[in-house]
Amino acid sequence: MNFTSQKKILITLLLILLITIFSICLSNAKGESFAYITNQGEDTVSVVNLNDLTVHKKIDVGDSPLGIAIIDSKELAIIGNVDSQNLSIIDLKINEVIKTIKLDTAPLGLAPNPSGGEVFITSWFKNQVLVLSTKDFSVTQTFNVGVTPSGIAFNKKYNFIVITSRDANLVEIYNATNYSLKKKIKVGSHPYGISTSDEFIYVANVYDDTISIINIKNWEQKVIKVGLRPYNVISYKDKAYVTNAQGDNISVIDLNTFKEIKKINTGETPENISVDKLHGNLIVSNWGSDSITTIDIKTLKALKQIKTGLQSRAFGQFIYTK
Amino acid sequence: MKKLTLFITAILFSISVFAHGPTPQKVQESVTVNVSLDKAWGLVKDFGAIDKWHPAVKDTKIEKRGEDTYRILTLESGDKLEEKFRSIDEDLKKIKWEITKGKVPFTDFNSYMIVTKGANANESIIQWTSRFYRTYKLNPPIPEGQDDATAKAAVQGIVDNGIAGLKKTLESK
Numbered sequence A: 001m002n003f004t005s006q007k008k009i010l011i012t013l014l015l016i017l018l019i020t021i022f023s024i025c026l027s028n029a030k031g032e033s034f035a036y037i038t039n040q041g042e043d044t045v046s047v048v049n050l051n052d053l054t055v056h057k058k059i060d061v062g063d064s065p066l067g068i069a070i071i072d073s074k075e076l077a078i079i080g081n082v083d084s085q086n087l088s089i090i091d092l093k094i095n096e097v098i099k100t101i102k103l104d105t106a107p108l109g110l111a112p113n114p115s116g117g118e119v120f121i122t123s124w125f126k127n128q129v130l131v132l133s134t135k136d137f138s139v140t141q142t143f144n145v146g147v148t149p150s151g152i153a154f155n156k157k158y159n160f161i162v163i164t165s166r167d168a169n170l171v172e173i174y175n176a177t178n179y180s181l182k183k184k185i186k187v188g189s190h191p192y193g194i195s196t197s198d199e200f201i202y203v204a205n206v207y208d209d210t211i212s213i214i215n216i217k218n219w220e221q222k223v224i225k226v227g228l229r230p231y232n233v234i235s236y237k238d239k240a241y242v243t244n245a246q247g248d249n250i251s252v253i254d255l256n257t258f259k260e261i262k263k264i265n266t267g268e269t270p271e272n273i274s275v276d277k278l279h280g281n282l283i284v285s286n287w288g289s290d291s292i293t294t295i296d297i298k299t300l301k302a303l304k305q306i307k308t309g310l311q312s313r314a315f316g317q318f319i320y321t322k
Numbered sequence B: 001m002k003k004l005t006l007f008i009t010a011i012l013f014s015i016s017v018f019a020h021g022p023t024p025q026k027v028q029e030s031v032t033v034n035v036s037l038d039k040a041w042g043l044v045k046d047f048g049a050i051d052k053w054h055p056a057v058k059d060t061k062i063e064k065r066g067e068d069t070y071r072i073l074t075l076e077s078g079d080k081l082e083e084k085f086r087s088i089d090e091d092l093k094k095i096k097w098e099i100t101k102g103k104v105p106f107t108d109f110n111s112y113m114i115v116t117k118g119a120n121a122n123e124s125i126i127q128w129t130s131r132f133y134r135t136y137k138l139n140p141p142i143p144e145g146q147d148d149a150t151a152k153a154a155v156q157g158i159v160d161n162g163i164a165g166l167k168k169t170l171e172s173k
Helices: A003-030 B002-018 B037-044 B047-053 B148-172
Strands: A033-039 A044-049 A054-060 A065-071 A076-081 A086-091 A096-102 A107-112 A118-123 A128-133 A139-144 A149-155 A160-165 A170-175 A181-186 A191-196 A200-205 A210-215 A221-225 A230-236 A239-244 A249-254 A259-265 A270-276 A281-286 A291-296 A301-307 A319-321 B025-033 B057-065 B068-075 B080-089 B094-102 B107-117 B124-133
Touching: A033 A065, A033 A270, A044 A065, A054 A096, A054 A301, A065 A118, A076 A107, A118 A149, A128 A149, A149 A200, A160 A191, A170 A191, A200 A230, A200 A239, A210 A230, A210 A239, A210 A249, A221 A259, A230 A270, A239 A270, A249 A270, A259 A301, A270 A319, B025 B148, B037 B047, B037 B107, B037 B124, B037 B148, B047 B057, B047 B068, B047 B148, B124 B148
Parallel strands: A065 A107, A107 A149, A149 A191, A191 A230
Antiparallel strands: A033 A044, A033 A319, A044 A054, A065 A076, A076 A086, A086 A096, A107 A118, A118 A128, A128 A139, A149 A160, A160 A170, A170 A181, A191 A200, A200 A210, A210 A221, A230 A239, A239 A249, A249 A259, A270 A281, A281 A291, A291 A301, B025 B124, B057 B068, B068 B080, B080 B094, B094 B107, B107 B124
């Protein structure tokens, strides 16, 4: 072997090393995101890798899992099991249940506070909100709220918790520090899913086929017609997205004009929706077709449907980004 | 007095129809029928024709109320059931409807049927999916006859008999 060929091999090896290092750096910088989907009909949570859109794992949890909260700072997912009336705590590093917490009530909606130290849980049968500490997973406080408390969200800017009282057609706002009632607002019929941005509260009025958008500064309410049986609504940047459970589609609302600009077909009975910010997609859980649908936020087009598990619901923010 | 009782019963019933517990139940069944897609879809989408294929339905009457379409079913048992047409999608070959009135051991009943192509031109698959809740919406203990299992068994019976009836009717023509 002469000097030139030795040199050639050396350069080639160096190049391979550099490319490997570069691609590792690149993939680390890009990160990974996962959807955690509660499958209420089979007592599992599907972990969908949103980088390659494959089901990474199925995790057994309690009976009839519905609600979910992702605690990024602690790398945890809290799952609310309606029929076994307990919570399954999933460690997101290993994707395994590390603890089960007994509640003696059916957990519906779950919302973490911004630090991740506490999770607020609507207690369906007892008309209360439970405050769960993520340090030792004990319920440190409970406070009374309106009947059939369902959806729940945390407003960071104004430090309040907002819930829907489904059978009273009300939205209720509570101070997140002392849990005092700040305000009750009449909305449409059968309010279920709820979310909040800095300036607004978004509510799905299931029986009216509308959403309410409430301005937090002056409590003015705009009511917007959407599709059949809206279950949940979220906002992201200048738009709101509504799952129309009986319409098998989502409504896209322009928040500058407060008008519906598009309907996008999903799977059967879409219930909940979260944003995969890493890939610029919306992820919708489809109860009827046991799947999720991915939607491109830029083009507002459905991309792919991925089978998850029986009766996929995932009530809450269900995306975890590493 | 009798009128008052009826009135109270009616109110109680309408409450039970419009409020439910937290877990929706699902019954989903499919059947392969040895007829073309067009023929299978032709029968499935005919909202007023359910008495032609469902063995529990004796008679169907279509009623228009404003823009909405209802069908009033007279069952073999003599009971009446009112259903509202929700939507039809010709591309997906999907029809949706819901029960709006009737004495049934479940609430908030929504259903859809989808017809797809089978393995060959003379084969189609009909899928029937129902979503509903039990009648008792409060905390356990749940009274007998108002639980998830009762609701599910009733709907399972309706769906099983229905798809068997569809197969029989379509293939005998």
